[in-house]
Amino acid sequence: MNNLEDQAKIDNATAQQVAQSDMAAASAAMDGVAAAALRSVLQRVQQAAERAGRGSQHIRVVAVSKTKPVSVIRQVYDAGHRCFGENYVQEIVEKAPQLPEDIEWHFIGNLQSNKAKPLLAGVPNLAMVESVDDEKIANHLNRAVGNLGRKRLKVLIQVNTSGEESKSGVEPSACVELAKHVNQNCPNLEFCGLMTIGMLDYSSTPENFKTLTNCRSEVCKALGIPEEQCELSMGMSNDFEQAIEMGSTNVRIGSTIFGPREYQKK
Numbered sequence: 001m002n003n004l005e006d007q008a009k010i011d012n013a014t015a016q017q018v019a020q021s022d023m024a025a026a027s028a029a030m031d032g033v034a035a036a037a038l039r040s041v042l043q044r045v046q047q048a049a050e051r052a053g054r055g056s057q058h059i060r061v062v063a064v065s066k067t068k069p070v071s072v073i074r075q076v077y078d079a080g081h082r083c084f085g086e087n088y089v090q091e092i093v094e095k096a097p098q099l100p101e102d103i104e105w106h107f108i109g110n111l112q113s114n115k116a117k118p119l120l121a122g123v124p125n126l127a128m129v130e131s132v133d134d135e136k137i138a139n140h141l142n143r144a145v146g147n148l149g150r151k152r153l154k155v156l157i158q159v160n161t162s163g164e165e166s167k168s169g170v171e172p173s174a175c176v177e178l179a180k181h182v183n184q185n186c187p188n189l190e191f192c193g194l195m196t197i198g199m200l201d202y203s204s205t206p207e208n209f210k211t212l213t214n215c216r217s218e219v220c221k222a223l224g225i226p227e228e229q230c231e232l233s234m235g236m237s238n239d240f241e242q243a244i245e246m247g248s249t250n251v252r253i254g255s256t257i258f259g260p261r262e263y264q265k266k
């Protein structure tokens with residue numbers, strides 16, 4: 001009787017151990033999945049660049065880690081990646097200090113003026129803000145960089161190329177004016193190019209990319225800078241190869257590297 005009870009306890013304990021080690025293996029495999037997905041993405045980037053007769057060293061891959069835990073970002077970092085993107089201020093200021101300082105963070109989300117300073121103060125290794133879409137936010141960023149005594153901040157101007165009213169971004173017809181403003185009135189910002197998010201259903205992808213390319217021509221003419229000095233941030237998980245073939249210098253890839261997003265219940 002005792003024996004049987006003991007055996008039952010042991011079986012039970014063993015079952016728990018197996019379950020735990022299964023979970024550990026599953027989570028290790030998950031992390032391995034992100035690193036493997038990164039490698040596959042980098043390979044596809046290289047192939048798309050080759051098809052377009054471009055060098056893949058001119059194409060930056062921003063691994064968009066929004067909603068993903070620090071542990072998984074760390075795995076992708078350990079696989080050798082250094083450039084990550086986030087779109088909520090609260091989330092990036094929480095994660096960045098828990099991760100290595102040589103990460104280049106890109107802020108890619110809608111930015112409210114009162115969040116410019118907390119973003120810059122909380123993320124000393126912020127490399128770029130890709131989502132400047134009006135003079136007010138440019139001015140706030142410019143002032144915050146000055147007040148914090150940071151080095152110049154690289155920025156992209158976000159252009160609404162899909163015509164959807166809900167989307168952030170300046171109208172294509174207004175991008176020259178905003179680029180001029182940043183260039184002439186924001187000495188602490190370095191204008192580096194243009195960014196766009198196309199239609200989320202990807203229904204007008206080539207037109208969106210074409211529109212952004214046209215914006216670049218106009219901006220470069222107006223500012224008197226060569227097109228090679230004006231980046232195009234376009235292309236996400238489902239269209240980055242096409243974006244690269246159309247001249248993208250910066251692709252923002254989330255779910256293809258990290259899997260579907262994990263929104264927490266609040």
Ligand SMILES: *Cc1c(COP(=O)(O)O)cnc(C)c1O
Pocket residue numbers: 064066087108109197236237238252253254255256
């Ligand atoms: C989330 C996000 C991405 C990544 O989207 P995926 O389709 O998961 O690759 C790219 N750009 C911006 C601005 C985003 O917010």
